[in-house]
Amino acid sequence: MTFSGFDHVILLAHGSTDPLWKLPFEIIYEKIVSASPREKCSLAYMELSEPSLKSTINALDASVKKVAVLPLFFSVGRHLRHDVPAMIKDLQRDDLSIELLAPIGDDDRIQKAMVDAVKGHLGETQ
Amino acid sequence: MTFSGFDHVILLAHGSTDPLWKLPFEIIYEKIVSASPREKCSLAYMELSEPSLKSTINALDASVKKVAVLPLFFSVGRHLRHDVPAMIKDLQRDDLSIELLAPIGDDDRIQKAMVDAVKGHLGETQ
Numbered sequence: 001m002t003f004s005g006f007d008h009v010i011l012l013a014h015g016s017t018d019p020l021w022k023l024p025f026e027i028i029y030e031k032i033v034s035a036s037p038r039e040k041c042s043l044a045y046m047e048l049s050e051p052s053l054k055s056t057i058n059a060l061d062a063s064v065k066k067v068a069v070l071p072l073f074f075s076v077g078r079h080l081r082h083d084v085p086a087m088i089k090d091l092q093r094d095d096l097s098i099e100l101l102a103p104i105g106d107d108d109r110i111q112k113a114m115v116d117a118v119k120g121h122l123g124e125t126q
Numbered sequence: 127m128t129f130s131g132f133d134h135v136i137l138l139a140h141g142s143t144d145p146l147w148k149l150p151f152e153i154i155y156e157k158i159v160s161a162s163p164r165e166k167c168s169l170a171y172m173e174l175s176e177p178s179l180k181s182t183i184n185a186l187d188a189s190v191k192k193v194a195v196l197p198l199f200f201s202v203g204r205h206l207r208h209d210v211p212a213m214i215k216d217l218q219r220d221d222l223s224i225e226l227l228a229p230i231g232d233d234d235r236i237q238k239a240m241v242d243a244v245k246g247h248l249g250e251t252q
Contacts, residue, residue, distance in 0.1 A: 023201070032240065107243045109242050117236065118196065
């Protein structure tokens with residue numbers, strides 16, 4: 001499952017009323033933008049935390065035409081099946097395509113890393 | 127952040143009323159037990175889905191003395207700060223130590239994989 005060629009990727013986390021909850025996402029975001037141009041990647045929250053998906057999309061540079069929304073979720077539930085597609089439908093414009101990707105937990109690279117992490121905890125050779 | 131030497135790792139996902147939600151976790155679990163002995167790794171859910179953490183721990187072989195609970199979460203919120211530690215406290219026994227690990231999203235291997243995934247979506251060389 002490899003997509004490519006988007007102008008911009010928005011990492012979409014769930015959001016929480018817990019102020020500490022955002023920190024690991026911010027750390028991951030900083031790692032990503034230390035490896036990719038910062039203007040090509042944003043971090044947004046589906047609910048409860050700011051910035052929202054809407055404000056993030058509205059703040060994109062006019063030159064951005066093709067956006068991917070990459071959910072930082074392990075699985076697809078009601079949010080990714082209904083809520084986020086509805087948000088994206090409202091935010092699509094003639095001059096801006098927005099594609100909802102599969103959740104990052106589906107990515108082969110993440111799954112391989114999870115297998116390696118469990119082997120590490122069991123003290124198995126990697 | 128590398129732990130090792132546990133007899134058994136329990137992958138702990140959130141759980142959902144959505145029956146389709148469990149599927150990706152089951153796929154990840156099957157990948158893990160194709161690489162590690164099946165008797166050393168279980169998949170459990172914090173709430174709403176079965177099997178529960180309690181039933182999973184109660185079903186462990188008596189030879190298991192040192193269990194790690196590895197949350198399949200990206201971040202620590204109320205659940206991992208309060209609910210799961212309280213569950214674990216109740217399930218600890220003199221002959222069974224249960225350690226709650228940091229969520230898998232904190233693992234360097236997962237974070238590296240997330241960086242690579244975003245670079246892939248942007249069409250950047252990896």
